[in-house]
Amino acid sequence: MWDTFILNPMINALLGIYGVLGSNFGLAIIVFTAVVRLITLPLTLQQQRSTQKMQDLQKSKRWVELQKKYKNEKQKLQEQQLKLYKEMGINPLSGCLPLLIQFPVIIGLYQAIIQSLAATPVQLLDLGKHLYEFVSATTIPLNSRFLWMNLGQPENASFPIPILTILVVISTFLQTKLTTPPTPDSQGSQMTQMMTYYMPILLGYFAYTYAAGLALYFVVSNLLAVAQYAAMGKVDWRNVLSFRRTT
């Protein structure tokens, strides 16, 4: 099921793009990431609209009053919040749902990149099972060289300075900082702060440790996410230099 509807189409699309782009897997990852982002754009937009609604609600007078009124009665506060959601026609989970739907796409992307690179016999044998009949045997194995990197190996294996890892850390920080909306309460703010620093370190670790193809995907995906938000006028560049807690 997973292979039929997610992984196989992705791998074959990736290889198709690779063939069209003159056997350049780095470019194929960039274009493929952009195409997938474009396809999932409606979900991204829906998620942003839900988040915006939620933010507007949390800034409203009624919401603030509720927080003050029931600050010592958590159970009651939750009940009242749910009531307010209902009244305003907001589903608090609706912001999560589109992103949850995107998870399979993101997972598929990771797997497609890793499996396409097939650096070992087991991986190559596995790749063969995912290929459609029309995929030319001449594309296998993929040319994993891109700029200074071997996309099938960690960047540190072939280049002393982990440039891509640094780019992953910076772009993840920017993406998290620019696209995570400020939250009006201290708990939410703390979590946002944590994610701003936690995510770049985590993804930077992945980028340094695993195949450079994944790191390239991280960078492209981060930059496209920022570009998407910027195109929608949602990016506040002043946030980048703001290290104060947003309350």
Added chain:
Amino acid sequence: MRHNPHVGPSPLVALTLALLALGLAGCSGSAAAANSWPGLSADGQLVYVAFNQAVHALDPSSGTERWRFPAEAERNAAFFAAPTPTGDGHVIVGSYDKKIYSLDSSDGSVTWTFEGASNRIVGPAAVAGDLVLVPSSEGVLYALRLASGVQVWSFQAAEALWAEPLAAGGRVFIASLDHHIYALDAETGAEIWRQDLGAAVAGGPVLADGHLLVGTLGRGLQALDPATGDVIWTFATEGWVWGIPTIYLGMALFGDVNGVVYAVDVSQGSQVWRIQLDGAITASPAVEGDMLYLPTEAGTVYARRAGTGDPEWQIPLGGKLLSDPILTGDKLLVASLGGESLVTSLDPQSGATRWAFQPTQ
């Protein structure tokens, strides 16, 4: 999933994504992960199996482990290429840690180590006179002095070399994932000819009746003139051909990853018979007498009449059986990836299990 209504979904989702990424990144594998299947070989005295972090030497009659190398697992070392007995009391093994070792077959001690490779050793080595030929994943074929491990020459292909080299008539034939097969001068490593096969080659070539036979991942078996590299005939298969064909009475016997076994007339390139098995075939068939033995990825070992493909017996062993089976003495040895036992010794007549070996930690 708990949703905090105070917070937008992004941080929570990002955290989940990070955890998912942690799991997914594991797909890329590490040196210690089983990213290839066991390599199996024998020299009459011992059975050798290379798998993951050790090479095990087993007693062929009982399956008892005589020694293992290294004695203690090393973080970066991983062995998958079938060890190559040299005939002079040594066995050559290549590792994913980019090193090539010559081990004393009596106790597994290291005679020499070659550390000049810059990438994994996936394919098995071959002995050619006083040289040992070792293919590497950086596309370099190393010719090392058998006694000392000193490099004599090297040859650079465009892509990884996973196939076993073939030495014959003063030449070395080596096939590459770069779609080419090369003929080299065994003395110097100088290229004599190369032929573009149109698809990657993961297994090695074999010589039979003046034909150089090689299977490709382009769904076919090709026969070349070993003198010039010219293609004599091409036999189309349903799936990728991974293993080296085995020659039996003028026929090339081999399987493909779609589970089809073919018997092809070497001189004509025409099909003699074919049978469908239950899973992908990457191994080279073992043949003794009129019997052909072939394991599949689905975990079944098949015994068939080599002349006709008619069934004799088949047994499910479990795991993925992707390694070349070995016939030694009166035993058929099969290695399993992910099965209950790493090596199983079978009676070639009946398929009954003689012994099984599973390494202790």
